[in-house]
Amino acid sequence: MISRPLPVATRTFLPIFGVASILVAWQFLLPAAGVPAYIVPTPTAVARVFGKSGSLLLGNFWPTAIEALAGFFIGNLAAVALAVVFVHSRALQAAYFPVVLFFNTIPILALSPIIILIFGLGMTPKIVIAAIICFFPTLVNMIRGLDSASSNEHELFHILSATRWETFWRLRFPRSLPMLFASLRIASATAVIGAIVGEWIGSDKGLGALIIQATFNYQSDRLYAAIVLSSALSIILFTLVAFFERKLVRY
Amino acid sequence: MSGVHSTPLAIEARKLEIGYRGEHTDVTVLTGLDLEVETGQFVCILGPSGCGKSTLLRVVADLLVPLSGQISVLGETPHAIRGRRDVGFVFQDAALLPWRTVRENIRLPLAVGRHSLTREVADKTDELLAMMGLSAFADRHPHQLSGGQRQRVAIARALLGEPRVLLMDEPFGALDEITRDRLNDELLNLWRRTRTTILFVTHSIAEAVYLGERVVVLAANPGRLVADIDIRPVKDHGNRCLREDPAIIAKMAELRQALERAS
Ligand SMILES: Nc1ncnc2c1ncn2[C@@H]1O[C@H](COP(=O)(O)OP(=O)(O)O)[C@@H](O)[C@H]1O
Ligand SMILES: [Mg+2]
Numbered sequence: 001m002i003s004r005p006l007p008v009a010t011r012t013f014l015p016i017f018g019v020a021s022i023l024v025a026w027q028f029l030l031p032a033a034g035v036p037a038y039i040v041p042t043p044t045a046v047a048r049v050f051g052k053s054g055s056l057l058l059g060n061f062w063p064t065a066i067e068a069l070a071g072f073f074i075g076n077l078a079a080v081a082l083a084v085v086f087v088h089s090r091a092l093q094a095a096y097f098p099v100v101l102f103f104n105t106i107p108i109l110a111l112s113p114i115i116i117l118i119f120g121l122g123m124t125p126k127i128v129i130a131a132i133i134c135f136f137p138t139l140v141n142m143i144r145g146l147d148s149a150s151s152n153e154h155e156l157f158h159i160l161s162a163t164r165w166e167t168f169w170r171l172r173f174p175r176s177l178p179m180l181f182a183s184l185r186i187a188s189a190t191a192v193i194g195a196i197v198g199e200w201i202g203s204d205k206g207l208g209a210l211i212i213q214a215t216f217n218y219q220s221d222r223l224y225a226a227i228v229l230s231s232a233l234s235i236i237l238f239t240l241v242a243f244f245e246r247k248l249v250r251y
Numbered sequence: 252m253s254g255v256h257s258t259p260l261a262i263e264a265r266k267l268e269i270g271y272r273g274e275h276t277d278v279t280v281l282t283g284l285d286l287e288v289e290t291g292q293f294v295c296i297l298g299p300s301g302c303g304k305s306t307l308l309r310v311v312a313d314l315l316v317p318l319s320g321q322i323s324v325l326g327e328t329p330h331a332i333r334g335r336r337d338v339g340f341v342f343q344d345a346a347l348l349p350w351r352t353v354r355e356n357i358r359l360p361l362a363v364g365r366h367s368l369t370r371e372v373a374d375k376t377d378e379l380l381a382m383m384g385l386s387a388f389a390d391r392h393p394h395q396l397s398g399g400q401r402q403r404v405a406i407a408r409a410l411l412g413e414p415r416v417l418l419m420d421e422p423f424g425a426l427d428e429i430t431r432d433r434l435n436d437e438l439l440n441l442w443r444r445t446r447t448t449i450l451f452v453t454h455s456i457a458e459a460v461y462l463g464e465r466v467v468v469l470a471a472n473p474g475r476l477v478a479d480i481d482i483r484p485v486k487d488h489g490n491r492c493l494r495e496d497p498a499i500i501a502k503m504a505e506l507r508q509a510l511e512r513a514s
Binding site: 150157162 | 334349359360393
């Protein structure tokens with residue numbers, strides 16, 4: 001049997017119903033089951049935090065947003081630039097790709113204290129950590145994307161006597177976009193993780209710092225609110241990436 | 252058709268050895284190839300897969316340098332002729348760029364490389380679209396086209412610079428028979444109007460006989476020319492024939508024998 005798509009109204013209603021049903025269960029069933037509020041506060045308790053300490057939450061949201069966004073741009077831009085260099089010089093790729101590969105095997109958590117030692121306690125180390133976390137997947141994907149044009153396509157450009165620049169700009173780069181965006185989607189979540197991890201280790205500002213403070217003070221409603229904001233930040237970044245993907249990759 | 256040529260031959264190969272240069276040894280694909288193609292001729296190259304048909308076209312298109320021997324295209328080296336955009340190439344898989352519309356794909360030759368294509372040529376896009384029956388699809392993307400339409404776009408793109416030699420590497424090989432027959436007729440009409448020299452690679456005996464004025468048969472192991480058969484005697488002046496004409500069927504049998512003898 002071929003499954004028919006659901007009607008539009010049902011398709012918008014069902015996810016809302018799904019979320020609502022879980023929130024209701026969370027609100028009433030968890031306390032009834034005896035789960036204490038300091039471990040899992042109810043959704044209404046979390047929502048109250050947004051009303052009560054909205055400015056505190058927002059004040060900690062912006063630093064993290066800026067760090068994640070800056071890290072996202074710097075990390076991905078650097079990855080794209082290095083990928084362009086690598087596909088145009090196989091010698092450089094052979095020489096330096098293993099080095100990059102080695103750095104990628106160092107857990108970011110192990111690297112973070114060093115980065116904070118180097119860059120101090122401001123926003124810079126968090127941006128650096130977010131950038132590093134975005135860098136490697138995009139580098140690998142971008143190299144593969146730039147190399148993904150078929151040999152027929154390259155031969156077509158050769159027959160037309162296209163220059164290296166033209167082959168890059170009119171063939172390799174547009175060919176790479178689907179793979180670039182695949183890694184940008186992933187980076188939209190990991191950049192936020194990078195910023196928060198950086199804040200855990202050394203910061204008194206940002207959602208990461210808020211998460212740590214709230215945990216130590218048993219303010220679990222505040223902790224959950226911070227988590228909700230972190231994931232909202234990822235979703236915003238992801239939506240931006242998806243928006244540009246739909247604009248640029250129309251095939 | 253022997254004697255002094257007023258115009259240079261479209262293609263002239265002498266003792267041509269072609270293949271791929273390896274790190275230690277070269278792999279010869281076609282050996283001892285002598286071939287003359289007059290300008291305006293429609294020549295089909297027929298042979299089993301792997302015998303070097305694509306490799307031969309790659310040499311003519313300056314995608315591959317021969318191992319030894321001479322080859323000239325329109326009296327010049329393939330390299331010189333490529334620089335002047337006198338050779339058009341149609342790939343089996345069309346090789347359209349998916350992010351460009353049909354119109355933009357056809358105009359790709361204007362967008363890259365140094366060329367002397369004039370405004371007149373550039374303004375021919377609409378004419379080409381109409382000629383290939385693509386006017387209604389000009390703003391579509393390749394994934395919105397059928398296989399036959401994609402191949403039409405590829406042909407239109409190859410024709411944009413009004414090349415004097417058109418190289419086609421199994422352009423209809425992946426199409427269904429009905430579409431293939433229709434595109435065969437369209438290609439013949441096009442050739443009658445433009446009299447562009449066409450080198451058409453196929454592994455279909457029927458297609459080779461139907462399209463070509465002449466069929467060059469290649470064999471594998473070692474790759475070489477084994478027969479060069481004139482089809483004009485069984486066709487009319489416009490290179491027209493009926494597929495079921497007994498004389499045509501006899502030519503097909505002759506080609507089949509040539510292929511079998513070689514293997
Ligand atoms: N890039 C290459 N390097 C080495 N050998 C190749 C290459 N391309 C094709 N060949 C070999 O050359 C021979 C002829 O290939 P090809 O010209 O594609 O055959 P055809 O088009 O007649 O099917 C084949 O044996 C193939 O394995
Ligand atoms: Mg082939």
